[in-house]
Amino acid sequence: MPGHLLVVPKRSDVPRLADLTAEEVADLFLAVQRAQKVTEVHFSCSASTVSVQDGAAAGRTIEHVHVHVLPRSEGDFANNDDIYEELAKHDKGNDVKWRSQDEMVQEAAAMRQTADKLM
Amino acid sequence: MPGHLLVVPKRSDVPRLADLTAEEVADLFLAVQRAQKVTEVHFSCSASTVSVQDGAAAGRTIEHVHVHVLPRSEGDFANNDDIYEELAKHDKGNDVKWRSQDEMVQEAAAMRQTADKLM
Numbered sequence A, B: 001m002p003g004h005l006l007v008v009p010k011r012s013d014v015p016r017l018a019d020l021t022a023e024e025v026a027d028l029f030l031a032v033q034r035a036q037k038v039t040e041v042h043f044s045c046s047a048s049t050v051s052v053q054d055g056a057a058a059g060r061t062i063e064h065v066h067v068h069v070l071p072r073s074e075g076d077f078a079n080n081d082d083i084y085e086e087l088a089k090h091d092k093g094n095d096v097k098w099r100s101q102d103e104m105v106q107e108a109a110a111m112r113q114t115a116d117k118l119m
Helices: A022-042 A081-087 A101-118 B022-042 B082-089 B101-118
Strands: A006-008 A049-052 A067-072 B005-007 B047-054 B069-072
Touching: A006 A022, A022 A049, A022 A067, A022 A101, A022 B022, A049 A081, A067 A081, A081 B082, B005 B022, B022 B047, B022 B069, B022 B101, B047 B082, B069 B082
Parallel strands: none
Antiparallel strands: A006 A067, A049 A067, A049 B047, B005 B069, B047 B069
């Protein structure tokens, strides 16, 4: 999905939100707040889904805490909450059409331009 | 679902995460981190789902920013990601069996005892 970002702490191998220091929690979600602002302007959206699958039993498949940020528009999914099924599937590898590295690099560059204008 | 919490900023009528100050964002997600710790101990869980439906187009139905925290266990839902369908339905009123006010007050009191032991 275009604009689907992961916001990830720089410190590596931190499995859970609980393993982050207070400063890192604050920094992570301030980065989420900034990422939302940029994606919503860039994709002309009025909402975002912000989600952490915090632990294996919550559906996390990567052993490092990360926050999903997805720009949302009215009617972007036939059923508004189909997004969660897509989110659940996205890293499972089944029938997922990944964007190419090039496409993602281009998107990141374009979003960075939007960010530079805003901040 | 037992242990399903909403973490809510004290300042009222704040529609979006973007409307929170940096201090409020930090405080909100530090409260989430604490809420996760208590719920996971209280319900003997090893994971949590943390989710913000940030804006109407993201499925939010209450005009005040709130963070869902749900304790998760392996096998708690037949399909791990059915939780998102339940999350989507929970405030829509269709076929939802609400817990009574008394049940929720009792749960909150029991969880507070766990919190007092931990903190």
